[in-house]
Amino acid sequence: GQQVMQIPQYQHVQEGEDFTTYCNSSTTLSNIQWYKQRPGGHPVFLIQLVKSGEVKKQKRLTFQFGEAKKNSSLHITATQTTDVGTYFCAEHQAGTALIFGKGTTLSVSS
Amino acid sequence: DVKVTQSSRYLVKRTGEKVFLECVQDMDHENMFWYRQDPGLGLRLIYFSYDVKMKEKGDIPEGYSVSREKKERFSLILESASTNQTSMYLCASSSPQLAGDETDTQYFGPGTRLTVL
Numbered sequence: 001g002q003q004v005m006q007i008p009q010y011q012h013v014q015e016g017e018d019f020t021t022y023c024n025s026s027t028t029l030s031n032i033q034w035y036k037q038r039p040g041g042h043p044v045f046l047i048q049l050v051k052s053g054e055v056k057k058q059k060r061l062t063f064q065f066g067e068a069k070k071n072s073s074l075h076i077t078a079t080q081t082t083d084v085g086t087y088f089c090a091e092h093q094a095g096t097a098l099i100f101g102k103g104t105t106l107s108v109s110s
Numbered sequence: 111d112v113k114v115t116q117s118s119r120y121l122v123k124r125t126g127e128k129v130f131l132e133c134v135q136d137m138d139h140e141n142m143f144w145y146r147q148d149p150g151l152g153l154r155l156i157y158f159s160y161d162v163k164m165k166e167k168g169d170i171p172e173g174y175s176v177s178r179e180k181k182e183r184f185s186l187i188l189e190s191a192s193t194n195q196t197s198m199y200l201c202a203s204s205s206p207q208l209a210g211d212e213t214d215t216q217y218f219g220p221g222t223r224l225t226v227l
Contacts (some may be wrong), residue, residue: 009150033215042200042218043153088153097143097168098216102152 004029004091006101013108019076021104023089031092032065032072037103038085046074079108113137114203114219122225129188131222133201141204142184143216144168144176146197153200159184191226198223 005024013019023032031050035043047056049065049072056063062075076083086105090098117132133142143158145168155168157176165176173195177185184203188195202216 006152042221043202043216045215045217048215090153097141097155097158099155100145100153102150 004032004089004099004101006089006104008104009102010105011107013079013106015081015108015110016078019079019083019106021074021087021089021106023072023074023101025070025091028069029072029091030069033090033092033098034063034072034074035088035090035100036085037088041085043088076106079106081108081110084108114201114217116199116201116219116222118222119220120223120225122227123188123191124227125192127188127191127226129191129224129226131186131188131199131201131224133184133186133203133219134182135184135201135203135217135219136182137203137205137217138181139203139205139217140181142178143202143204144174144184144186145200145202146170147200147221148197156186191224193226196224196226 007022033048034046036046037043047063052069053067054065060077064073086103088100088103090100092098114135123129141160144156145153147153154170156174157165157168159165159178162178162181175187199222201219204216
């Protein structure tokens with residue numbers, strides 16, 4: 001089935017370093033949602049992007065939607081140990097369920 | 111706060127057993143979903159339902175069935191459990207897309223970790 005590709009699969013950083021995960025699609029996306037799942041927890045909704053070129057910020061997190069609406073990114077500035085977890089992008093098309101990427105698992109060492 | 115609950119956090123079953131995983135949401139959401147999550151594979155959709163007594167197959171429905179007799183409850187059934195169904199199962203619910211740019215945010219339950227021996 002249709003899938004959004006997410007890279008990298010794993011990323012390890014030192015506390016204070018930046019982190020970016022990318023979500024790509026071969027087709028135009030209607031929108032993108034981002035979720036975070038802490039170890040042992042369940043996915044929690046972070047944000048949704050709908051408009052071409054949209055940029056949204058949540059404290060140290062910056063979310064971008066590409067101009068062609070075929071890619072998106074999540075950037076974390078100055079990572080903290082509380083940022084550990086798996087970050088998923090997901091696309092929702094009208095009349096269907098969310099299509100999730102495989103996720104990027106972030107580990108942070110202090 | 112939206113609450114999605116799942117009947118068990120951990121479950122151990124034997125090969126060939128019939129397994130029921132229950133999910134209940136208290137926000138009157140029309141849409142409910144069952145996913146399984148495996149390392150390196152992310153979240154994969156098994157079945158979803160947009161209304162009572164309505165169901166649609168997701169990406170990996172083989173070996174599973176579902177039941178939605180009441181709006182708040184969505185059950186996942188493994189007719190004859192197999193070892194390759196050992197996984198984390200996540201239920202989610204959402205309201206349908208309303209209008210314009212709005213889209214449905216999915217709220218997840220805590221998950222059921224199923225082990226089939």
